[in-house]
Amino acid sequence: MRNSNRQWVLRQRPEGDISDGDLELVDAPKPEAGDGEILIRTIYLSLDPTNRIWMSDMDQYMPPVEIGDVMRGGTLGVVEQSNLDGFDVGDIVVPGLGGWQDYTVSDGTGVSKIPAGLGIPLDAFMSVLGATGMTAYFGLLEIGQPKAGETVVVSAAAGAVGSTVGQIAKIKGCRVVGIAGSDEKCKWVVDDLGFDACINYKKENVLEALRRECPNGIDVNFENVGGEILDAVLTLINDNARIPLCGLISTYNAEGDVPGPYMFRNILMKRARVEGFIIIDFLERFAEGQAEMGQWLAEGKLKYRTDIVDGLETAPKALDRLFTGENIGKLLVRVSDEPAA
Template sequence: MQKQIKLVRRPVGTPSKEDFEFAHVPVGEPEEGEVLVKTTYISVDPYLRGRMNDAKSYVAPFELDSVITSGVVGQVVQSKSPKFEKNDVVTGSLGWQEYSVAKESEIRKIDTKLAPASAYLSVLGMTGLTAYFGLLDIGKPQEGETVVVSGAAGAVGSVVGQIAKVKGAHVVGIAGSDEKIAYLKKELGFDAAINYKTEDVGTALRNTCPDGIDVYFENVGGEIGEAVLPLLNKFARIPVCGAISAYNNKEADKGLRVQGYLIKTSALMQGFTVGDYASGFKEGSQALAGWYQEGKIQYEETVTEGFDQTIEAFLDLFQGANLGKAIVKVSEIE
């Protein structure tokens, strides 16, 4: 038997522990073309909150009384697939549980000599690819332009800012603690950073972006996103990756109308999800791996130890507790 985490109630507002339930279920036996994977790391991500609502979106909602799924890194303990051997380290979208039976098409091998296994849930995984495609395909930063990133100390935002620096941009990050501000400037090389909890964001943006804003990578929404709009330059680009400020709202989000700002500046504002770029994942992964090996991008993790702490780690996302990628360590790789 093994432990598993299920969604048993759809959250109203901010999720609580009562929305989840631990269950004991059989480990399962792989059939032909399948493998049994022991969970090593579980990715906890803000977008999972949307899947807990019974509403149409870009991905189907979680079913009640069913296991929650997200990015997982694990080790093959039994294989009935010619593509995988025992002890292979793999990643895929798997359940919040201690073991998963996975079809060979649902997982891929990862190279732990290139980077630690957990990196494949962050800088070399979906969050890194989200940053890569959103910034480069929609944002298209040019040398000397100004790029502003909200949620800049998170898993996506931190990579966005570093890629923008690789492209020669002036980079300003927005985050929510002095620790995160110091990390962005001293460790990641951002040109400036704004603590939205202690500074007036509009005033701070005017001071740190004297030439206006050419690219705004949107992770947060709300008042922070609104503060950017008056500073947009002609033909500015706004990749819209997330809006975490509104994820737990009980009513529809309200705010400024953006149309006038977009018309005046001929700006582009485009929403996206990483799945839009599935055909380019190999290219993106290679580019990110290259920058990582060259020391041009780095990453930070907030690691929570123990499967029993998975729910707590997820809830902490909405308190801004994580620096970089939030993951849960379930077991050791042998």
């Protein structure tokens, strides 16, 4: 058992890629749970593209992390001390944004308990049944409104959100074409996840490949990337296409303004609907999404993969994997071991 609380503190706002010195690992005293509080030991820390946005002071959907603050991050952990009714030592909990640290103290606000004995691995609650899974579920089904027989394109297809989007679209009877950055990723989403096709954007001209793989045009574009990939997709959208705008990862490390899509006119010509969304807006409906996704998981219709890096000390370097494309599936840091079953 650790006697200190290691914390990654934001020291300066990154310019471009995150570099040494933007974050510092400090050793703070291990906190105690006060009256009406629980002490949670972090087991998994979620690394997300949006971490880079939170480190900046751009206009965003939450307040930026302040200089000197512990880096914000989604976590899953185990209760080590409890002075709060309804929580026992050993409970597995998702405290929402526990942060890049070994321990979190909480008064229970926003903390959800993972029921014991479900037989579902804990990493599922940080991926397919967690916020990224819900992003795929609500973004695709509520905003994308896919119908059987339609063509759905998803970028960052072998990532946490994209790999789930494609599978849900297959469950709904669509033709699914992924776009990803390696042959290994493309092989995984086609051979293991059942996508109809996948384009390696680092090897092929995306527009030409989309013409080949989407002979009936594109009805739904689940957008994770932006930039040139978005432009290629916009070129081929059908009338009344829906575009859930989930992310623009190709621009998160950019310095200064980035140009908008050159094919923006097709939104007009094709009467398309683009809708940005942030998953926290669907928080109150998570139980609904988790119930259906849990069912698909149990039936073997949905698969997930986690890419787990060991040690809190590796977090900033591991975050880079999202921007270099090294991760396959949901990127997590194992901060401490899961309790023995």
